[in-house]
Every structure is written in structure tokens, then in C-alpha cells.
Amino acid sequence: MSIYTNTGLVKHAQSALKLKTKYMWGGILRLIEKQYDMLMSIYGVNAGTGYTKERWNELAQLKHKDIYGVDCVGLIKSYYWSGDPDGGVGSKLYCSDKYPDVSVGTMYANAKKKGTIGTMPDIPGLIVYSRSHPHVGIYIGNGETIESTLGSRGDGVVKRKLDSLWEYWFECPYISYDNEATTTAKTKKCTLAYPAVVRAKPSLQSARLGRYLPGSTLTVVVGSDTKDNASGLVYLRLCGEPERWIVRSAVI
Numbered sequence: 255m256s257i258y259t260n261t262g263l264v265k266h267a268q269s270a271l272k273l274k275t276k277y278m279w280g281g282i283l284r285l286i287e288k289q290y291d292m293l294m295s296i297y298g299v300n301a302g303t304g305y306t307k308e309r310w311n312e313l314a315q316l317k318h319k320d321i322y323g324v325d326c327v328g329l330i331k332s333y334y335w336s337g338d339p340d341g342g343v344g345s346k347l348y349c350s351d352k353y354p355d356v357s358v359g360t361m362y363a364n365a366k367k368k369g370t371i372g373t374m375p376d377i378p379g380l381i382v383y384s385r386s387h388p389h390v391g392i393y394i395g396n397g398e399t400i401e402s403t404l405g406s407r408g409d410g411v412v413k414r415k416l417d418s419l420w421e422y423w424f425e426c427p428y429i430s431y432d433n434e435a436t437t438t439a440k441t442k443k444c445t446l447a448y449p450a451v452v453r454a455k456p457s458l459q460s461a462r463l464g465r466y467l468p469g470s471t472l473t474v475v476v477g478s479d480t481k482d483n484a485s486g487l488v489y490l491r492l493c494g495e496p497e498r499w500i501v502r503s504a505v506i
Contacts, residue, residue: 258334258429260379266333266341267392267400267411270324273343275410276316277402278323279303282345283332287317304404326390327358329402329411330381334428353428358388361427368424372456372478372491372499375440379431382420391420418456418480440476441493445469450504454497456480456489463498472500 270283280293290313297305322343324332334353335345349355362383374380378395391401402411425431446468454461466472478491479502489499
């Protein structure tokens with residue numbers, strides 16, 4: 255069993271949140287000056303990574319100011335490279351055989367337990383994943399996540415509510431999970447008070463898959479509440495496959 259655990263990952267993420275950080279593609283929670291030259295030599299100027307000439311100049315001005323650079327998956331890898339069950343900075347055990355340097359997609363592919371976000375159990379330390387970006391964050395419980403990001407969501411390590419960006423969840427394959435709660439989603443039956451359109455995604459813009467009438471009894475996934483930021487509507491996932499969603503307001 256690994257000395258690194260889901261509870262340790264949460265502590266690591268919460269500690270990183272208290273640091274001064276900037277998003278650096280390829281960054282592994284080291285001081286900016288400790289990885290600036292190496293990352294510049296690897297990526298150069300590449301807008302697809304967030305590295306423009308202006309960004310490199312900005313980061314250069316932050317050297318020797320106790321600011322750490324890290325990307326989204328680097329926040330996770332820096333935990334199991336820390337050498338401490340509670341995490342830490344510096345990634346002193348970088349890329350050991352047991353704890354490889356992998357991409358977001360590879361980490362997800364190697365995970366033994368995973369699922370769509372509507373089926374995620376309430377286990378702090380799970381990884382939330384957006385395949386379409388790609389991007390990962392760390393679920394810390396109470397409907398909140400910590401991620402390292404660049405753009406409208408922030409610059410560096412930030413905390414946010416679990417939102418519609420995330421499409422999947424998985425257990426990080428390189429740490430142990432203390433909470434042996436089932437990864438099978440809890441469900442409950444509910445009755446509709448109003449007509450409800452069934453959607454392919456928790457979005458008013460997604461495809462219509464059908465419609466239920468008032469009085470219909472449906473089984474929904476507990477804790478699947480997902481807000482569609484565009485419309486402001488909150489959706490619940492219906493049990494089973496394929497993925498199907500209804501607005502929460504239609505449920506008694």
C-alpha cells in the first residue's frame with residue numbers, strides 16, 4: 255500500500271492553496287526560478303500551453319519572490335513526489351519508477367476506478383477530469399474542488415465549487431484510498447410534480463432524449479446535482495445508461 259493517500263492528497267491541495275502560485279505548464283510545485291529555464295527550453299513560446307512571450311516575461315519578474323509554478327496534473331504529481339504522506343513542495347522524488355511522470359489522459363487511462371461525474375461518490379481525494387479540455391482537479395469534499403488553472407477560473411491554485419466543467423471522476427492510480435465507500439452511486443426514487451424534458455447532458459442546450467409527465471416515478475443519482483451556468487438550471491442525473499438528465503425543479 256502506498257504511503258500516499260486520498261486524505262493526504264487533500265491536505266496537499268489545501269496547503270498549496272495557501273501558497274502564492276502561478277500556473278506553469280509542466281510545473282510541479284517548485285519555485286518559479288527552480289524550473290523556469292527548464293520549462294522554457296522544453297516549451298518555448300507556445301500559446302497552446304499558455305506560454306506566450308508576454309507570459310514568460312511575467313513569470314521572469316516573479317523569480318525569487320517565493321512563488322510556486324504548477325499545472326493541473328502537476329498539483330497531483332507533486333503530492334506523490336513530495337516524500338511526505340501529507341505532501342509538500344519541491345517534488346524531490348520526481349519521476350521515480352513507482353510514481354511516473356504521466357499526462358492527464360494517461361493518469362485517467364491507468365485508473366482502475368472511474369466514472370462519469372454524475373456517478374461520483376462523495377470521497378475527498380478523488381480526481382475530477384474534463385476530457386474535452388483536458389484538465390484535472392482534486393475533489394476535497396463538501397462539493398468543492400482545488401485545481402491549478404489559467405484563464406477565467408484563475409491563475410494558479412484555486413478553490414471552486416464542483417461545476418459543469420467536470421465530465422468524469424477517477425481514483426488516482428498512484429495513491430491509496432482510505433475510504434472504502436462503494437464507488438457505486440447511491441440512488442433514490444422521486445416523483446415528478448411537473449413535466450420534465452430528458453437531456454443528454456446537464457444543459458438546456460443539449461439534445462432532448464424524451465419527456466416525462468407529472469406523476470412519473472424516476473430513479474435519480476444522489477448528489478448528482480449539476481448547475482448549467484448558461485441557464486441557471488440545476489439538473490439531476492437519472493440512474494442507468496446512457497447518460498440522462500432532468501431539471502431538479504420538476505422533482506417533488
